[in-house]
Amino acid sequence: MIKKLNLFTIIFIFIAKFSYAAEVNVFSARHYDSDLQLYEQFTAKTGIKVNVVSGKDKALEKRIIEEAESSKADLYITSDAGRLGDLDSKGFFQNSMTPAIELAVPSNFRSQNWTGISKRARIFYYDPNKISLEDLNGIKYEDLADKKWKGKIVIRKSNNIYNQSLVASLIKNNGKDQTQLWAKNLVSNFARKPKGNDRAQILAVAAGEAELAIANTYYYALMLSGQKGEDQKKAALKVLPFFPNQNDRGAHMNVSGGGILKNSPNPQNAKKLLEFLLTKEAQEHIVNNTFEYPMLESVKPHPIVQKMGMNFKQDLTTKVDDYQKNQADALEIMLKAGWK
CATH class of the missing domain: 3.40.190.10 (Periplasmic binding protein-like II)
Structure with missing residues (x-):
């Protein structure tokens, strides 16, 4: 016979489930304090808490590989497509694409399992x-x-x-x-x-x-x-x-980017964070604090970067x-x- 759950038990289960789901764990090798400000903005908009583990690429990748299925990391963010591709080649990413990401990022600046965020x-x-x-x-x-x-x-x-x-x-x-x-x-x-x-x-x-x-x-x-x-x-x-x-x-051209890890406990929240980082609001924040180029054509680079050359030809074929x-x-x- 199945026991009926009382109201307090139902509420407790709902809160526990919601609390667990309302977070995303980011392993980041990027060294910008301005990224943390972005994560705070994301939390304010969505209610999803961003837990950040910062470190150097090799140390973070080693931890992801060693922890394997027990890893709590949802999203790995780093600089250089080579680093993203290396972890991907070892089978540690899952499909990170959504229609919003595919629309925002040209195909040459992403793979199926990770995407560029800035250039x-x-x-x-x-x-x-x-x-x-x-x-x-x-x-x-x-x-x-x-x-x-x-x-x-x-x-x-x-x-x-x-x-x-x-x-x-x-x-x-x-x-x-x-x-x-x-x-x-x-x-x-x-x-x-x-x-x-x-x-x-x-x-x-x-x-x-x-x-x-x-x-x-x-x-x-x-x-x-x-x-x-x-x-x-x-x-x-x-x-x-x-x-x-x-x-x-x-x-x-190269990218800073991120991908959702294979064993991510919160993949949907990770996708929401990736999508947020590719909004106009987030892109403007990134370029004005890191001097990188925006991924979105609708966003202008920092004024200093603009003076270096706005209309140069980028390698869009490789x-x-x-x-x-x-x-x-x-x-x-x-x-x-x-x-x-």
Whole structure:
């Protein structure tokens, strides 16, 4: 015989169930305090509490893999499509798409199991006292292998995921053999051994240690904003940005993004959060605090970023999902070329 539940028991079960469902657990490798403000806005709108575990990519990925089915993580958010693709290739994401996400995000900036949230371009920065616009006219990433650039280029180490994704995109477009030759010649054009982050490359050009740097756009904008101090702002003002490959596929693009984990206890709430991050309100908040490019065409970048160039041609043909597929070959090529 089935016992009838009293009113208090029914209320308790309902509250317990609602309380459990009204949350989403985010593992985030993004280091922006402004993201936390976004999560608070999401909670205010939906009533869904956002619990955030912040950390470095490798540590978070290790935890997700080790905890497996017992993991409480719903959503993994990080920078670079290569990182998202790597975790996806290990089977730790589920289908994260909804009609709203598919409508907001162009197909080349997402996969079936994760989506880009914001964009960044990896471009050139040059010393206008040593390099003219005529020197750069029509230049491509591929052209940096030319001997004319010997001793003039600075870039981060080969273990940097942004560089690996750039080289992976070159493999996708030009093939492994051609990219291997490119990497070998590029290394011979380095002004110094790779070291430091992207801002360090821009600082090297400003200091006269090199003539051209390769770095992500938001680093340069961050320096210009003054948030990294007046010295870095003054250094950034000494160099100028340049968007390569404007006569063919366009500048190399990457994303910050997120995907719903396979063992997510709250997948529907995770989808709602992803959808929220792709609203106009959230996109404006992101670009005005991180200097990244918006995923939505209806949203303008930060004014500093706009001054760098609003109408440059983006590479919209190379799917960011392809970066992970060529990541191992990219690292092999870089190391073989002597790219330390």
